[in-house]
Amino acid sequence: MKRLITTTRFLVLAMLVLFSVTGEAKEGIEPIVSTEWLAENLDRENLVIIDIRSGDAYAQGHIPNAVNVPLEVPFSAWTTMRNDLLMEVPDEAELFSMIGNCGITKDSLVVIVTEIAEPPAPPYPSANATRAAFTLFYAGIENVAILDGGYNKWVAEGRTVTNVVPAVKPVAYNGKVNEELLVTEEYVKKSLKKAIIIDARDADVYFGVTIEPYAPKAGHIPNARSLPTPWMWNEDGTYKSIDTLKEMAAGVIGKQGKREIIVYCGVGGYASSWWFVLGRVLGYDKVRLYDGSAEEWTRNNEMVKYTWTR
Known part of the structure; x- marks a missing residue:
């Protein structure tokens, strides 16, 4: 028995040493990475940096090794217009072609890099980063992260x-x-009475x-709960702490419960941000995105509006 235990310990140690030496991609990546982490991993063989700025x-300047794939509305490699709806996921063939051309396997x-809007401008570029990340997850890429603070923080730190x-x-x-x-x-x-509907606008x-x-109708989808996307970022474009989120x-x-969570916004940008934070950062299960969002809903359905009286 003693010999068996000794042998087992040896095999476990050998596996740990082998893993630490090979440094395989199976270790994955955190959904939000710091500028420090990226600087230390720039030359990592399986790392692909995607810069979604214009x-x-x-x-004018970018992070070394970054590949430029701009995210623009209504048409870009990341989004398309389908049935007169903005920011829809691209066709599979075009999406896979873009991914392959970036050398992504x-x-x-994959680390997504965006710019940070200066307040009081809306944080649309930050939402674009989560939209790009969502699109890669949709395509079957599992190890996708966003650079916290974006390109602005990288430059501000003199990197x-x-x-x-x-x-x-x-x-x-x-x-x-x-x-x-x-x-x-x-x-x-x-799903209106079964799922938790989140309005990310x-x-x-x-x-x-x-x-x-x-979305030319006032209000929100019936039973939806408000969770405004801009609240998840600090003024410098970094994410608020995990505890705060x-x-x-x-x-x-x-x-965390068994109920499904459906996130929507105006056209699918802000919704991707809470989809990303809820599902990838905080670990909620069954988080799904309504891509048509309010733009589609208001064409065929009514919204509800809360009012107050004294």
């Missing part, structure tokens, strides 16, 4: 930037899209004080 911004560790465009070796990406991440209008209708929009041009989520959703 081509002009990228040309299923084993890659290395370059104008050199990296040479990328394209690959044939043959993944499988995860349709379970998305829900349709009809699915939302059937600004509070003024949720309450009907403000009407957005692409947990408190925000628990205050609206409650603790």
Whole structure:
């Protein structure tokens, strides 16, 4: 028995040593990575940095080895317009082609880099980062992270930037899209009393004080709960602490349960941010995104609006 225990311990130690030496991608990546982490891992073989800023911004300077794939609305490699709806997921063939052209494989560790909007401008660029991340998860890429504080923080810290465009070796990406991440209008209708519906838009929009041009009806989807996306970031564009994000989520959703969570916004940008934080950062199960969002819902359905009287 003593010999068996000794042998078992030896095998466990040998496996740990082998893993530490090989440094395989199976260790994954945290969903939000710091500038310090990225600086230390720039030369990592399986790391792919995707800069989603405009081509002009990228040309003026970018993080070494970063590949530029701008996210623009209505059309870009990340989003398309389908049935007159903005920011829909791209067709599978086009999406897989973009992923392959970036040299991304299923084993890659992908870090999304965006710019940070200066207050009081809306944090749309930060939401674009989560939208890009969502699109990669949808395409079957599991190890995707966002650079906390974006390109702005990297530059503010005096870290290395370059104008050199990296040479990328394209690959044939043959993944499988995860349709379970998305829900349709009809699915939302059937789930109004069963699922937790999260409205990720600004509070003024949720309450009907403000009407957005692409969703010309005041208010929100029936039974939806307000969890404004801009609240998840600090003024410098970094994410609020995990404890704070947990408190925000628990205050609206409650603790982890068996109920499905459906997130929507105006067209699918802000919704991707809470999808990312709830599902990838905080570990909530069954978090899905309504891609058509308020833009589609208001075409065929009514919204509800809360009012107060003295």
